[in-house]
Amino acid sequence: MATRRNLPQSEYAKQRKNLLRVCGMALKSVVDKYCFEGVLSDADTDVRNLLVILENILMHRCKSQGVKWFSEETPSFWPCVVALCSKMKRSCVPCIAEMGSSFSGLALGRIFLQMALMERRLSEYLGEMVASESRDAMLRTYEADAFMLKDEGAALPHMCLGLNAIDFSFCPKGEALTYPYVPCIDFAPYLDFTPCSQAVLDDEHEQAVLNGEIERTEICTDQQGPANEADWKTKYQKLYLKFKDLSHQKNYAEEMLNLKQERIEKLESELANYRVDLDTERISHQRDVGSLQEVVMELQTQIRSGRERSVSDRRRLELYLTGLSTSxxxxxxxxxxxxxxxxxxxxxxxxxxxxxxxxxxxxxxxxxxxxxxxxxxxxxxxxxxxxxxxxxxxxxxxxxxxxxxxxxxxxxx
Incomplete structure (x- = not known):
């Protein structure tokens, strides 16, 4: 959705509303598919469409930076992500930035979206970007009427919270993500009209339904009624067991993550204490070395003066003995x-x-x-x-x- 044409504000408002609505439908499709298929990958059309929608949202009214980003002058939301999300705890942005020597800003932004989905932290990154403390950096990247600077952008992190419960599997190497344009959203899955399979509609009834003159429930009445109760119970039991296992796995993963985080914090505190002790020991060692050097110098001075006194006493004794021998x-x-x-x-x-x-x-x-x-x-x-x-x-x-x-x-x- 990144465009350089000057349009009325109402047109930009329509763009924001359309993006928000289609993003909600894509999120619902992905969540429903995950409930029945499990782990999702970029081979799924709904997942690919979701990534394209998120990229269009982040590229909406993105400013041209005026500088070449990796030998390519193109607007991109990646510099804004680097500026706002690099200092987050356990952020994946620094790791992605190390790949920047061979990829464009658009490719790095797409890799960031995939990594955030696999980490189940996309809503956290988006929340950091739309925070009030980040508005100055956002204004340097986006126009004032951009999606991320309006109310729709504030609602986006809350909409993406459901993605934190989904397991995604991508291969973000970047070979298939280097195309230098923003892809178009596929609206076809959300615009198909599928009539009830049990209804036989003629042209007048179809036109009446499309015009809103007749309610859909009056035509698409399920004539067969509910399925067998045993089948429903079986499906319910399968879904219940599946989500129960997923809940246990999720709780176990969160517990392990918390334990690892506590261990990391403990190790960091111990490392800080060891560094303080090392600095203290180094200072004490330097002080002891200085005192020993002073003692050595003092002993050398005493030895030198003792040698001088010994030579003087010997000379005096020789003179005395010489005098005795003479007398x-x-x-x-x-x-x-x-x-x-x-x-x-x-x-x-x-x-x-x-x-x-x-x-x-x-x-x-x-x-x-x-x-x-x-x-x-x-x-x-x-x-x-x-x-x-x-x-x-x-x-x-x-x-x-x-x-x-x-x-x-x-x-x-």
């Missing part, structure tokens, strides 16, 4: 160290002997000998090497000499 005190210190070692050995032997003898006599002798050795060492160390000078008794530089010669060699190294 002759170094050999005396070594001799004194040998004497102290002998005293220690004698003290150890006295302790061993004291275990079997008098403990106090031998212990006192060992202590006196050690004390005499220490006093001699102090006198040797405290002897001034030059007149007027005296070394400090508690100087740290003399403490290494109170050990053995091996200690002095270690310090020298």
């Amino acid at each position: 002759g005190k170094f050999h005396e210190a070594i001799a004194l160290e040998d004497m102290t070692h002998q005293r220690r050995l004698s003290l150890t032997s006295s302790f061993d002997n004291g275990r079997h003898g008098s403990p106090y006599g031998s212990l006192c002798d060992g202590v006196d000998s050690v004390r005499e050795g220490v006093d001699a060492l102090e006198r040797l160390v405290c002897t001034p090497s030059h007149p007027g000078k005296r070394l400090d008794r508690d100087s740290d530089s003399l403490r290494p000499l109170f050990g053995s010669s091996s200690d002095v060699s270690l310090l020298d190294n």
Whole structure:
């Protein structure tokens, strides 16, 4: 129904009314056929006619976008669908948009209609398009007197609610949907006059019926009456069992869908929590790494300063020992160290002997000998090497000499 001719508003109103009426008849035909045949596909003429009617409704008074849509300048409702329905929950529009490199806007719109019918969400998509929040986007796509912007467009989602209970099976690959024109609606199934099979009408009676002068019930009276009651009960039982099974299947499918949706929401919340924990751990790790780097730098500084102090102390000790060797005190210190070692050995032997003898006599002798050795060492160390000078008794530089010669060699190294 997309046309660029300027017609009176009354003509557009007739177009909207005709589209709404024929859409209602097509919906009724599809629902009735589903009740007796089950799953419907695009091989059925009523289903194909319904798709054509929906396409004509969505293309009614559609503006030309002024840009080329996939190398083809043509008006299409597909950009409006992308703008309004892409952010819906579990929308099929993003998946269809990925196919846009090889299909025109009209073909993508037809694929969208088939996918919406198979998802049983056509009324939901149409409701999103005719919502008051979407009016600005709709005005950019449609003229002011278009079907989707009037009361007929607001009633369309409610009319299509019945399609949510029907199972459709399409193959929306697009090969058979790429024709670059809007197909024409087939009104023939809804305009055929089928007289009653039991009535024999002549031309006058037929003309009277067509002119409305005679009621149809006066002519098409069922002369046979109702069929056998058992047949009606059998048909009723079959239909009842069929719809009961369909109801159970529908309830099961809805329950599974709800469970999957709850699981998806739970997984999304857990994923968000894991991401928050990951960010927290990353920040904590970076902070710990920074603190460890500071500790390493501080330890390196301490090691460097310790090495410098060690080198300085070694140089001072070498200078001191060089001074002792020059003044002759170094050999005396070594001799004194040998004497102290002998005293220690004698003290150890006295302790061993004291275990079997008098403990106090031998212990006192060992202590006196050690004390005499220490006093001699102090006198040797405290002897001034030059007149007027005296070394400090508690100087740290003399403490290494109170050990053995091996200690002095270690310090020298």
